[in-house]
Structure formats: C-alpha cells, structure tokens
Amino acid sequence: MRPLDGLRVIDLSRILAGPYCTQYLGEMGAEVIKVEPPGHGDDTRNWGPPFVGDEAVYFLAANRNKRGIVLDLKSERGQEAVRRLVARADVLVENFRPGTLERWGLGYEQLSELNPRLIHVSITGFGQTGPYRDRPGYDLIAQGMGGVMGLTGEPDGPPAKVGLPVADLNAGTWAIIGVLMALQARHSTGRGQYLDVSLMDAQLAWHSYAAGAYFYDAKRPERMGSAHPSIVPYQAYPTADGWLNVAVGSEKLWRAFRELLGLPDDPRFATNALRAEHRDELNERVFAVMRTRPSAEWLKKFDEASIPAGPISTIDEVYEDPWAEEREQIVRLPHPSVGTYYGTGFPVKASETPARPSSAPPTLGQHTAEVLAELGYSAEEIAEFTR
Template sequence: MDDHPSPRSAWRVHEGALRGLKVLDLSRILSGPFCTMVLADLGADVIKVEEPRRGDDTRMWGPPFQGQDASYFHSVNRNKRSLAVDLKSPVLLERVQRLACEADVVVENFRPGTAERLGLGYARISASNPGVVYASISGYGQTGPYRRSPGYDAIAQALSGMMSITGESGGDPVRFGVAGADLAAGMFTAIGVLSALHHRERTGQGQLVDVSLLDGQIAWLSYVAAGYFATDEIPRRYGSAHPTIAPYQALPTSDGYVMVAVGNDGLWRTFTQVTGLGELAEDPRYVTNPDRVRHREDLIGLLGKHFVTEPTSHWTQVLGEAGIPVAPINDVRQALEHPQVQAREMVQEVVHSEVGPLRQVASPIKLSGTPAQVREAPPVLGEHTADILGTLGMTEQQLRELADSGAIR
C-alpha cells in the first residue's frame, strides 16, 4: 500500500447540486466514466472500481502520457476516488457488493450478463437496495438479438447509419472526430440516472436505466430520420453542408476556411450585399432557400471562387458585422484559447500528484447556485483503496496482506 500514498490530506466534500449522492462506478473506457464524471462534477461522491494491476484500460491508451497515465484517462476521471481491488477475491467482492448496496447509483458498462456473473447485477443489488438507481450501458442494450454482442463506438456509428451521412459528398463514410456514440450514451445515461432519482424522491423506488450506444446514435439521427420518414429517400453525405439549407457550409478562403450559416431568405439578401455579390439576390436560381438547395452545386461554386480571394479574418469581420452567422474553422488550440471559451471558464486547471498542474475541459453545465467544479485531479490507480476499505471494516493488517498478494493496490 505504500507504493501510492495519498497526495491529499482529506477528500473534500463538494457543495454541489448532487452533494450526498453516492455513486459506485464499475465502468471503464469512456461511456460510463463520462457519465460518472458529469455526476462527480455536480458534487456526487463517485468511487471508481478498478482492476489493481492495470486499472481502467484507458490509463494505458497513449501516448500522450502525463505521469504514469494516458491523457485519455485524465479526460474523464476527475473528481473520483479510485478503489483498486481484484473482484475474484471473495472478501473484496463482498466489500464491493456492500458498497453497491449502500449506493444511490451504480453505473456499469460490461457486456450484458457480466455484472450478474460477478455478483453485481441489478437483480442482486436491488434485492438488498430497492432504492438503487442502477445504470447499465452497453453496445446494444439489455434486450434484443444483439444484446450479448460486444459494443464499440465505431461499430455503433457504422450500424446506426451515422457514418453514412458523415463525410464529403461522393467521398468515403467518416467516423466522428470524437467517440460520439460513447459520449452520447454517457450523456443519455446521466439524464436517465437523474430522472430515476427524481422518481425515487416521489416513490422510494429505484430502477434500472438501460442505455445503449446504438440507441443513442439512432436518437441522434433526429431530423435526418424525420426527412427519411417523410420522403422514403435515403439520406446522403453533405460534408460540412446542411441537407436542407444553403448556403450553410464551409467555404475556402485565401488562408483557411470559414463556416457560414445563411438560415433564411432575409439573411441571404444581406449576405449577398455585404459580400459584393448583390446580383445573386435577384438570380431566380437563388431567390428562396428551396431554390438555393436545388441549385446548391452552382451556388457553392460561385461562392467558393469569390471567398478564396480574401483571408478568413476579412470574411468573419464583414459577415459578423452584418449579423450573418459566421466563424473561422478553428483547430483545437484556437478553439480552447478562444476568448468566449476562456470567458466561460471551459478550460480549468487542477493539481495532479504526479503531473502537477493539469488542464481539463470543464463542465458545460452552469448552475447559478451550485455550480459544477473541477476540484480534484484524476486519481492515480488505487489512490483511495485503503481509505475506502478502512471504512468497510478492514484492518491495517488485512490491507497489508491483500496488498502483498496483489489483490489490492
């Protein structure tokens, strides 16, 4: 146990909206940890259970690494306590079962059936803890013919049809730049957990929250699916463009790209005036949005030739001053350093025991009375094992023996 002395004198209770909420996090990788970080940022006490030798898989998903762990792990595990135990040990499994039976919320993202085999499934936990809100995230959900199939973000994006509408027109299908299926599932699970907690406030009864990566991507099809329902036409890829609005896409400039969103005919007339293309406003091919959509290819060709004559800064200033929605297409550095992002405090810093100052993307949830906080660094593996097991009645001698055997860290 001495390998990882706690760098904190005490775990700080957060005066957040979810203060007092006890969450047992049995999840790993991204979907579950993202969900539990949302809850932790809002004040919940999240205990993250990890395998004692390697921990969460993402600790090794590098480079880049910061300290012993990959930056990937750091991105979704702040404000949590790490309990590193071998669940094959009956005595340790019993302690984790006890934590589950004392928890308000349990979150897991095993393949369906795995939690049950470990003795940590919903039926067993809810029998002892009927008020528990038990969230299960999986690739395909707890029901249906694919329920036992392994779930991966890219597979959900492919199967859902999402990749078929992402990418350049005529080009290859493209996956999101981030793991959208995992992150969407984590967000939907957080919403489901909070909804189930509200129900418990009224009835005293917990319930199972069943969220799948595939379902989340199907839900995200939203207006694209609605268009298919309305026409029976299979949606296609439009690159940066909008399928039913034009011009609403990236245009090349002399030094980069600018995104324009001309969402109605009034904006179109203003757009043509301030860009020096007033003649297009009277062109019958482009008078109304349906006209512009029908003649999109010709229109974008004309705009591209015109916009490439000036730099991005010129077009963002001209269009912005005229009230046309416009933005440069920033790289990640430019986005994180943008004055609006800085003003909203969306990049914050926390002190990590191995790394020192560690930058984090903050919570986007701005509550006026009980704001979300980036208060504790992502834990090193097993950082809180001794403290947590100590509260469950384990002695120093027992902890030393378990540590020597490799059952805990």
C-alpha cells in the same frame, strides 16, 4: 452547495462512456468511488500516446472528481466489498457485457434486494435485449452501425467517423440524463431502478430530421461534407487563405448575404427551397466570390452584417482563444504525479447550484485503504486486499 451533494456513486465502468458519465455526476457534487481491477486498472490507463509521465491523457480526460480503489471483482472478497459499497450507495454505473455481473452475484436483481433505492446504470454497445446484445461495443463500431458514418464525410470520399468518440460521449451524456431522471422518480416512489443505456440507442436519438426523411419516405440522407441537406448556403467555403463556415439560416440573412457578396437577384435562389434545389449553381458563384478575400476580412464583413460565420479552428486555437478562459472551460487541479491536471469544464453555468471540479483523477488504487476502512474492514483485512 452543488446539486448532487450527499449522493454516492459507485463507478465500475471503464474506457469512456461510463467514466464520462460519472466524472460529471461528481462535478455536480456526488461522491464517486471508481473501482478498477488490480494490476492494470482501467484499460485507458495504457491508451497512449500521449502520456504525462506514467499517466495516459485518455484516462485523465474522464476520471476527475473520483476516489479510486482496486478490487478483483472475480474474487469473493472483491464481490463482498462491492456489496458493502452498494449497501450505502445511490447509483452504480457499469459497462460490463450483459450477464457478467449476474455471474458474479452483482446483477441488478441481486443488488436491489440489498439496496432497493439503488439506481443501476448499465452502458453497453447494443443494450440488454435484441440480436446484437452480446456483441462488444466500441465507439467506431457504433458510429458505423448507428448511421453516423453514413452521414459524415464528402460525398465521393471514403467512410469517415466523427473526429471525436461521439458514440461513447453521447451514451455517457444520456446516462447522466437517465440518472437525473431516476433520482427525480425516486423522490416519488422511494425506489431505484435499472437503466439500460446503449451506444447504438444514443446514436439513433441523434438522427432527428435525418430519421424523419426516412420515416416519411423522403430522399435518403447522404454524406454532404460540411453542407446542410435543408439549408443553403450553410457550409464551409474556401477563402483566399483557408476556409470559413457560413450559416445563412433565414431569408433576411440571405438578402444580407447576397448583397454583401454582390450576387445577382436570381429567381432560382429566391427562397431556401429553391436554393437547396439549385445548390450547385449557387455554390459555384459563392465559391468564386469567397476565394477573393482572406478569412479574417470576410469574418469582419460578416460580423458587421450580423451574418453567422466562424473559423474552422484547430484544438490548440480553441483553447488559446480568451473565450475558453472566460467561460471556465479549462480546468486546472493539482495531481500527485503529473503536477497540474488539465481538463475541460462543465458546460452548464448554473446561477444557484453551479457544478465545480473537486479533485484530479486518482492514481491506481490511491484511495483503496481509505475507502475499505470506511466500509469497516480492519487493517489486517485491508492488507489482504492490497497484497
């Protein structure tokens, strides 16, 4: 058993935030039907390199556990097919600009009359209200406007985005949370609801103590590289042959760290607050000592002293680590055109109802005839769709 067995999700989304959401709803057991426009499909089918044969790795990364069909949503035939899909669905996920589905007769008010139990998830850049409502939403724009780039990078360097599309991925994660919330509410009310998720809102939910500094009129948080605004030492340090992250998160750890590095018992560094105040003076001493030994030697010493530390790994190093296999974080599935599909695993390990992958990402329109037949279309009508 998987936790969402028996639920049906209609995925009208494309790019990343929506597909990421529906991929993991499928991992939890939901039947997901991905609807793409005929001809080119989801935009990310053409986003590369890298490609594996004709398949873009970007598309493969967020579209497993789905059956794929093609429908022209601008046509009456395509709109009617969506209504048939929705009539027997639990969740619809889309990321069209506000007002687009309403113009096609596929907005929440229209679809909920057809299926009052429908949970409709709309993912946009800026939400359904407010002055930025009609702007297109892209991860880079949200990282910039949402404050993430204002906190990322070295103090004297240019603006830098996070190395992964965190605005998209974060919004997709909150969409998953919203769906689970709405499903639980539906147990009590018997009705679905509309979920308005935006990349910008999701970024602000991440601000945590950085927003607190603003709310309580403290010093405005600024870019600090790998350093932490409140904890010292807590950053990347240069070694004789590279860099190493060290996280000294308590006074007990500080004493162990100070003794291990042979630092003097300086009253300026007696508490974390004092260490933060005198961060530059302390780091000058830590840098000098850390540069005297290679990373592997420091890691061994830190592990023996139970001081949190770790390497700064490249992506290939992460997946070559036996840990990734042990934790089932590499998924392999047969794929009709690329041979073996590879993807990242589900991050929650459940004891009773574990999530698990069911199928590789579909080729464009792979299941169109199959799904339309299930909706009651005849062979002749299906031929009209695929012509």
